[in-house]
Amino acid sequence: MNHINKPKVFIILGPQGSGKTTQAVYLSNALGWQYFSMGYYTRKIQSQKSQIGKLSHKYYLKGKLFPTYLIESIIRLALKDYDLSKGIVFEGFPRTIRQNILFEKILKQNNIDQPYVIYLDIPKEMVYKRLASRKICAICAKPVSFEENMNFKKTCSKCGGKLVIRLDDNPEIIRERVALFYREIKHVINHYRSIKRLIKIDGTPNIKKVSSLMFDQLTKLKLI
Numbered sequence: 057m058n059h060i061n062k063p064k065v066f067i068i069l070g071p072q073g074s075g076k077t078t079q080a081v082y083l084s085n086a087l088g089w090q091y092f093s094m095g096y097y098t099r100k101i102q103s104q105k106s107q108i109g110k111l112s113h114k115y116y117l118k119g120k121l122f123p124t125y126l127i128e129s130i131i132r133l134a135l136k137d138y139d140l141s142k143g144i145v146f147e148g149f150p151r152t153i154r155q156n157i158l159f160e161k162i163l164k165q166n167n168i169d170q171p172y173v174i175y176l177d178i179p180k181e182m183v184y185k186r187l188a189s190r191k192i193c194a195i196c197a198k199p200v201s202f203e204e205n206m207n208f209k210k211t212c213s214k215c216g217g218k219l220v221i222r223l224d225d226n227p228e229i230i231r232e233r234v235a236l237f238y239r240e241i242k243h244v245i246n247h248y249r250s251i252k253r254l255i256k257i258d259g260t261p262n263i264k265k266v267s268s269l270m271f272d273q274l275t276k277l278k279l280i
């Protein structure tokens with residue numbers, strides 16, 4: 057890797073229901089960059105039957121969190137595996153300050169500069185509201201995207217089945233999960249603010265509006 061064409065790294069962070077997956081996929085497609093989320097990439101390597109893939113599949117089946125060494129191996133593999141001639145958009149990772157220290161270390165070893173964090177800012181109360189209204193297809197169980205929900209779709213885009221409210225999203229569990237996210241992400245956000253690599257985007261409007269706010273901001277900062 058030469059010094060002139062270092063790949064850029066963006067991290068898109070936001071609470072559950074902030075539309076971060078949609079925005080990360082959209083941004084990476086629009087820029088022709090690579091896209092990484094832990095779930096997406098591990099599914100990819102699980103189907104390739106690699107050693108790391110097999111191991112991550114074991115944790116996945118048990119519903120357990122990946123240990124740090126496995127996360128490290130996955131990130132290293134992704135950086136080797138992906139074409140990094142332009143850049144890469146990480147979604148939902150790193151979400152704790154410890155993961156971030158590890159992440160920046162790996163990037164440095166790969167001669168990649170510190171990332172920029174794009175944070176989709178949404179108040180807690182709105183997250184609860186969005187998650188509580190999350191729907192699922194009654195026939196094929198396909199989850200309804202935030203966008204479909206915003207468009208008041210009544211039938212499944214895959215099979216045409218009726219959309220119903222997910223019953224497994226217990227309000228107490230949702231509150232705990234969301235509170236944990238805010239507690240941990242605060243430290244990551246503060247770090248990126250202190251090194252002037254934090255880009256806060258208002259995540260409350262609809263998906264299209266959030267995309268354009270994000271694009272305008274990145275263009276203004278001459279990052280894309």
Ligand SMILES: [Zn+2]
Nearest residue numbers: 193196212215
């Ligand atoms: Zn369906």
